[in-house]
Amino acid sequence: MVNEEWYPPRRRYWKDATQKEQDIPGDLWVKCTDCGTMLYRKEFEKELRVCRKCGYHFRLNAWERIAITVDEGTVIEYHDNLEAADPLDFPDYKDKVRKAQATTLLKDAAVVVQAEIEGYPLVMAVTDSTFMMGSMNSVVGEKITRAMEMGIEKRLPVLAISGSGGGARMHEGLLSLMQMAKTSGGAARLRKFGIPYIVLLTNPSMAGVQASFASLGDVIIAEPGALIGFTGPRVIEQTLKIKLPPDFQSSEFQLAHGMLDAVVPRSALRATLAQLLEFFNG
Numbered sequence: 582m583v584n585e586e587w588y589p590p591r592r593r594y595w596k597d598a599t600q601k602e603q604d605i606p607g608d609l610w611v612k613c614t615d616c617g618t619m620l621y622r623k624e625f626e627k628e629l630r631v632c633r634k635c636g637y638h639f640r641l642n643a644w645e646r647i648a649i650t651v652d653e654g655t656v657i658e659y660h661d662n663l664e665a666a667d668p669l670d671f672p673d674y675k676d677k678v679r680k681a682q683a684t685t686l687l688k689d690a691a692v693v694v695q696a697e698i699e700g701y702p703l704v705m706a707v708t709d710s711t712f713m714m715g716s717m718n719s720v721v722g723e724k725i726t727r728a729m730e731m732g733i734e735k736r737l738p739v740l741a742i743s744g745s746g747g748g749a750r751m752h753e754g755l756l757s758l759m760q761m762a763k764t765s766g767g768a769a770r771l772r773k774f775g776i777p778y779i780v781l782l783t784n785p786s787m788a789g790v791q792a793s794f795a796s797l798g799d800v801i802i803a804e805p806g807a808l809i810g811f812t813g814p815r816v817i818e819q820t821l822k823i824k825l826p827p828d829f830q831s832s833e834f835q836l837a838h839g840m841l842d843a844v845v846p847r848s849a850l851r852a853t854l855a856q857l858l859e860f861f862n863g
């Protein structure tokens with residue numbers, strides 16, 4: 582169950598941005614984005630926001646994701662005060678960031694915590710698609726890299742969870758693009774120091790994020806039905822003038838093409854991660 586009780590108080594808000602319009606007044610029922618089935622909210626929350634009819638996995642924001650993944654009461658957050666600068670004086674960027682901060686109560690699109698899963702300690706970096714599509718800027722790249730450095734320092738496994746559809750954030754230009762190199766360097770250092778690096782890809786994981794830290798895990802798992810790729814299918818179809826298969830860039834497609842190690846339903850994620858941590862611990 583998505584338990585909001587133990588979030589830090591200022592985190593108690595979230596709703597899936599994609600869900601909002603579908604919600605029925607009174608909040609008792611939720612309509613499945615995919616198949617249209619009406620889901621009783623209490624059951625829906627218990628089932629970790631997965632449609633019981635078609636298995637559609639609703640998006641979770643970073644804190645909801647952390648809440649369903651780790652052991653209750655084990656979370657320590659790090660680097661939560663890092664904020665984006667506006668180095669290019671990009672039109673409206675400051676306003677956009679301020680708005681995203683107001684609606685998500687995050688400073689930027691990534692959260693770094695130390696926590697435990699089934700008693701196994703780890704460092705986690707989670708990106709949040711409700712904050713400017715989880716796009717990677719100097720703050721997101723820095724936080725992910727710091728999480729990796731903390732893993733090395735404390736000799737703890739690192740889990741990166743991507744909910745990033747925005748790739749590198751264009752408002753910070755080259756500084757955003759450089760985060761691809763920086764986080765990739767972080768992943769290489771994890772390998773050098775023998776620290777396990779696990780990646781969980783959720784819907785969506787695209788572009789610069791997917792082309793850097795999100796595809797470099799020792800083990801890469803994904804939730805069912807997530808969109809995972811570099812350039813989106815629409816742009817590819819328009820540019821190359823070809824028709825792509827309907828499941829193109831889905832988790833299942835990527836698994837079949839050797840890009841993933843496993844597709845794991847949300848209900849089994851905690852157990853799978855615990856199993857991996859136990860394996861790496863041994």
Ligand SMILES: [Zn+2]
Nearest residue numbers: 613616632635
């Ligand atoms: Zn459904």
